[in-house]
Amino acid sequence: MTSSTIKSHISIKDLNMHYGKNHALKNISINIPDKKLTAIIGPSGCGKTTLLKTFNRLIENVDGTNITGEVLVDGENIYGKNADVTNIRKKMGLLNQRPTPLPMSIYDNIAFGMSIHGIKQKGVLNEKVEHFLRVASLWDEVKDRLHSPAARLSIGQQQRLCLARGLAVEPEIILGDEPTSALDPISTKHIEQKFVELKEQYTIVMVTHILRQARRIADYVIFMYLGEIIEHGPTEMVLGNPQHQLTKDYVGGAIS
Amino acid sequence: MKKRKIEELIFNIIMRVSAFIIFGSLIAISATILIKGVPAMNLDMITKTPSGGFFLGKEGGILNAIIGSFYLSVGATIFALMICIPVVIYINVYASENSKIVHYTRLSLDILYGIPSIVFGAFGFVLMLFLGMHVSLLAGMITVGLLIIPIIARTMDEVMRQVPVELKEASYSLGATKWETASKVLLKQALPGLATASLLGLGRAIGDAASVMFTTGFTDNIPHSLQDPAATLPLAIFFQLSSPIAEVRDRAYAAALILTVIIFAISLISRILIKRFSKNTL
Numbered sequence: 001m002t003s004s005t006i007k008s009h010i011s012i013k014d015l016n017m018h019y020g021k022n023h024a025l026k027n028i029s030i031n032i033p034d035k036k037l038t039a040i041i042g043p044s045g046c047g048k049t050t051l052l053k054t055f056n057r058l059i060e061n062v063d064g065t066n067i068t069g070e071v072l073v074d075g076e077n078i079y080g081k082n083a084d085v086t087n088i089r090k091k092m093g094l095l096n097q098r099p100t101p102l103p104m105s106i107y108d109n110i111a112f113g114m115s116i117h118g119i120k121q122k123g124v125l126n127e128k129v130e131h132f133l134r135v136a137s138l139w140d141e142v143k144d145r146l147h148s149p150a151a152r153l154s155i156g157q158q159q160r161l162c163l164a165r166g167l168a169v170e171p172e173i174i175l176g177d178e179p180t181s182a183l184d185p186i187s188t189k190h191i192e193q194k195f196v197e198l199k200e201q202y203t204i205v206m207v208t209h210i211l212r213q214a215r216r217i218a219d220y221v222i223f224m225y226l227g228e229i230i231e232h233g234p235t236e237m238v239l240g241n242p243q244h245q246l247t248k249d250y251v252g253g254a255i256s
Numbered sequence: 257m258k259k260r261k262i263e264e265l266i267f268n269i270i271m272r273v274s275a276f277i278i279f280g281s282l283i284a285i286s287a288t289i290l291i292k293g294v295p296a297m298n299l300d301m302i303t304k305t306p307s308g309g310f311f312l313g314k315e316g317g318i319l320n321a322i323i324g325s326f327y328l329s330v331g332a333t334i335f336a337l338m339i340c341i342p343v344v345i346y347i348n349v350y351a352s353e354n355s356k357i358v359h360y361t362r363l364s365l366d367i368l369y370g371i372p373s374i375v376f377g378a379f380g381f382v383l384m385l386f387l388g389m390h391v392s393l394l395a396g397m398i399t400v401g402l403l404i405i406p407i408i409a410r411t412m413d414e415v416m417r418q419v420p421v422e423l424k425e426a427s428y429s430l431g432a433t434k435w436e437t438a439s440k441v442l443l444k445q446a447l448p449g450l451a452t453a454s455l456l457g458l459g460r461a462i463g464d465a466a467s468v469m470f471t472t473g474f475t476d477n478i479p480h481s482l483q484d485p486a487a488t489l490p491l492a493i494f495f496q497l498s499s500p501i502a503e504v505r506d507r508a509y510a511a512a513l514i515l516t517v518i519i520f521a522i523s524l525i526s527r528i529l530i531k532r533f534s535k536n537t538l
Contacts, residue, residue, distance in 0.1 A: 092429065
């Protein structure tokens with residue numbers, strides 16, 4: 001993705017993050033391509049999730065973190081002095097490892113994000129709730145119980161609800177932190193299919209520890225090890241013909 | 257081998273006996289109050305204020321104390337909540353986890369929690385004189401409010417700390433501000449626990465005698481303003497129990513029965529509320 005022909009959506013320049021004395025992210029410089037699916041892979045504790053959470057500044061809620069460097073989204077440094085953190089986050093939908101429905105009804109889960117950003121008219125909300133539930137392929141399953149608690153949905157449905165909720169604030173980027181790790185195979189397939197469809201319109205960055213998943217759906221792969229980016233590039237290159245010894249070991253199963 | 261089995265048996269017995277003591281003391285207390293209180297109980301007790309000779313064993317009731325306790329405990333709980341909710345939101349959402357202010361707030365709450373209510377009463381008395389107030393419902397509300405702040409705040413803090421951090425992140429990632437996250441997501445998630453905390457405080461407020469003795473006073477009348485002194489059930493029990501007249505002492509048990517029924521009702525209501533509030537939570 002260093003190729004200049006690919007338009008980048010997120011540009012990271014000399015990003016370093018210290019967590020207490022721990023140097024968690026080391027000199028990260030990379031461009032995340034626009035409207036592609038990029039997977040961040042690597043062994044546990046290598047900084048995958050940490051890197052992902054620097055994109056929407058959630059990482060700064062963790063105590064004792066110190067971040068230097070730049071993360072440019074649409075050319076604007078999100079760590080700049082004038083950056084508005086709620087606007088930055090609105091640009092990115094987040095899917096967590098475990099689905100986290102808000103403690104309210106299915107309908108309100110989707111409407112919450114829109115209403116805090118100023119959409120209040122009932123008609124518009126109804127329309128958009130339906131639209132985004134359809135986008136997440138959840139509408140047919142929940143249309144008769146929109147006002148029942150979201151917590152009563154199955155885990156797989158909850159994750160699709162979270163996807164719909166994230167899309168409802170009309171972001172440009174979707175961040176996934178191992179979004180299928182808590183799901184059964186069928187729900188996993190649902191989410192993977194959605195991601196493949198959605199990358200036509202959104203830039204997707206997803207942390208995964210499942211290599212086969214990266215092979216199945218990612219266009220680009222970033223391999224991290226101990227807080228550093230070891231290798232990155234198109235999926236078939238990194239996973240098919242890794243250059244670095246660590247990548248070879250990881251892809252070959254010698255380290256995990 | 258044998259030794260381990262005996263060990264198992266001994267501890268099993270100890271644990272069962274302990275459980276029985278808990279259950280048994282509830283039964284014993286309830287039985288005492290019922291046996292002694294029911295005969296002295298009558299409609300006048302809960303519908304009338306004491307008439308002239310009430311404390312000599314003549315007619316009248318303790319409506320003054322029932323109403324006084326109700327006003328006092330509700331007022332004190334509202335006052336306490338006005339302080340507890342912002343504090344709990346601040347230390348759980350706004351301040352960073354390891355900051356000094358969070359540490360010292362929690363430490364202060366722990367220490368305040370351990371201070372006996374008579375000390376709160378003495379402090380309330382000094383505060384009352386300092387502010388130029390008289391023994392009154394308002395002075396009582398403030399004193400009892402201070403007494404229950406650590407109870408409510410600590411319980412609420414525990415509840416808020418158990419809200420999963422992912423839920424906070426989910427709200428933030430939609431572009432919600434801290435206040436929107438706190439008020440529309442976290443408080444909703446924590447609502448059953450927050451309700452429990454408030455009712456715990458209310459229960460404590462209605463049952464405490466030491467903190468109200470010098471601040472709320474005692475009167476045979478129903479209070480009509482915050483400046484009036486007010487009777488409370490724990491003090492009604494206390495004064496009647498210290499009477500030399502047997503009939504009056506018996507009525508102390510009737511008053512205790514009333515107080516117990518109220519507290520029982522509060523905990524029953526809290527259980528129902530918790531069930532209702534839990535509907536939407538994870």
